[in-house]
Amino acid sequence: MNTRIGVPEFLDTGFVFDALTAERAVELIGRYPVARSALLPLLHLVQSVEGCVSVAGVQFCAHALKLETAEVAAVASFYTMYKRKPCGEHLVSVCTNTLCAALGGDAIYRTLSEHLGVGQNGTAGEAGTTGSITFESAECLAACDHAPVVTVNYEFYDHQSPDSALDLVQALQRGEKPDPTRGAPLTDFRTASLEIAGIFENLTAEVEGPSATDQTLRGSVLAHDNNWQAPAMAESVELPPVPEKK
Ligand code: FES
Incomplete structure (x- = not known):
């Protein structure tokens, strides 16, 4: 049992994340008005390096976002996309x-x-x-x-x-x-994890493949052929203020 974060399933790899990962974390955090909003991408980022989310990964995210390790572990253990053991290729x-x-x-x-x-x-x-x-x-x-x-x-x-x-x-x-x-x-799984974090090494290739198919578009084609319309949206919607960045 890992008593440091109170969750038994995370592997204690003792891994030390490199400067590139730290730079990427800063870039990801900068995309959000509130730092803690970057937690999910950061968990994918550490998973792209180790192939899973380990104790070291939890601690890395907690340090980068000024959160408690228990808060990070609670999120990482909730979603099945975060793996507790290193994944295959x-x-x-x-x-x-x-x-x-x-x-x-x-x-x-x-x-x-x-x-x-x-x-x-x-x-x-x-x-x-x-x-x-x-x-x-x-x-x-x-x-x-x-x-x-x-x-x-x-x-x-x-x-x-x-x-x-x-x-x-x-x-x-x-x-x-x-x-x-x-x-x-x-x-491979680690590259996919990096892309899910929001970091693409070849964005052009990512968007070139075939996309929507006839089956996928069938509903919109039916709506078009029958002149079905969605209810009108309001002209303008008042949005809540963006919270101050912490
Ligand atoms: S039930 Fe398999 S994709 Fe929806």
């Missing part, structure tokens, strides 16, 4: 929520779990090495129009079957990076 997530499950998501999960030899949150291979995979089932991945879906580092592979998902995972294990169905090219 890739994070493979299988949606097993209602629509995907009904269309084969459960069968995909079983097939991949048997192939990898791990269950929920298990890692096949040595974390961080090429071809290593952390595996999980996920709640709705917001792509029900393409069910059943699998994501790798949060990039979408649509309309999967047990066989196609197995081909995908075997390619990842060979060190390949198959193109996602939509969105940015596949990278």
Whole structure:
């Protein structure tokens, strides 16, 4: 048990974050009117370095944001996107929520779990090495129009079957990076974490991939064809004052 922050699950790696990470933290904090608003990006930032959020990561965020470590740990332990153990090169997530499950998501999960030899949150291979995979089932991945879906580092592979998902995972294990169905090219879990933090090394590549599909746009096309309109918005809305930066 880690008595320093009172939460047992964070690894005590003793890691020391470098100057580049500190610079990036300052940049991220500067994007918000109140420093503590940068907590979620900062947690992704430390995860991009260590492959998980460790005690050192919690302490780094707390120091940068002038928060208590317990406050940071409470947030980091709430969200499943913050991992307590170092992730593999890739994070493979299988949606097993209602629509995907009904269309084969459960069968995909079983097939991949048997192939990898791990269950929920298990890692096949040595974390961080090429071809290593952390595996999980996920709640709705917001792509029900393409069910059943699998994501790798949060990039979408649509309309999967047990066989196609197995081909995908075997390619990842060979060190390949198959193109996602939509969105940015596949990278790795740590790079994806850095991008989710809000730091992009190649923003052009991130926005070049295919985006909305016919299924995704079906509702707006129907609305257009039938002249359906959303209720009018107010001309102007009074916004609350921006709090003073602390
Ligand atoms: S239920 Fe799987 S993406 Fe929504």
